[in-house]
Amino acid sequence: MKRLFLLLVLSLAVTVAEAQVRWIEGSTDEVREMAVKSDKLVFIDLYADWCGPCQMMNNRVFTRKEVGDFFDRHFVAAKYNIERPTGRKLMQLYGKGSIPLYLVFNTEGELLGTILGAYPHEEFVQHLERIVKR
DSSP states (O other): OHHHHHHHHHHHHHHHHHHSOOEEOSOHHHHHHHHHHHTOEEEEEEEOTTOHHHHHIIIIITTSHHHHHHHHHHEEEEEEETTSHHHHHHHHHHOOSOSSEEEEEOTTSOEEEEEESOOOHHHHHHHHHHHHHO
8 A cells, every 4th residue: 555655646746747847957048049949939037046936936836737838838948046147147138126037038039028026827827928929
């Protein structure tokens, strides 16, 4: 019985891991190249470790299957901490001082839209859908 329970828990963990947004680690140039190759847009999450709304989005929005599926269809996604060089530079270029800040670019580097703040998953995806449709 314990073995069956362990198998069930492990299978649920794998399902949850597959359902979430997959973040690419790398430079902005590497992320853009991947977007070009996959014919997707670039999504960038600007965050900080101390940011409560950023953590809420990580735990309650980016882990949802429907959000992960939407991202898989439309984006190559990357996260940059605003306390590190790349995140700091992106924040200087596109931010107004508040986080979380989400940026959507086309593969030519043109900013298509921004989303500032934390939202429930349904509302967040609606914001993204408006940007994608442009």
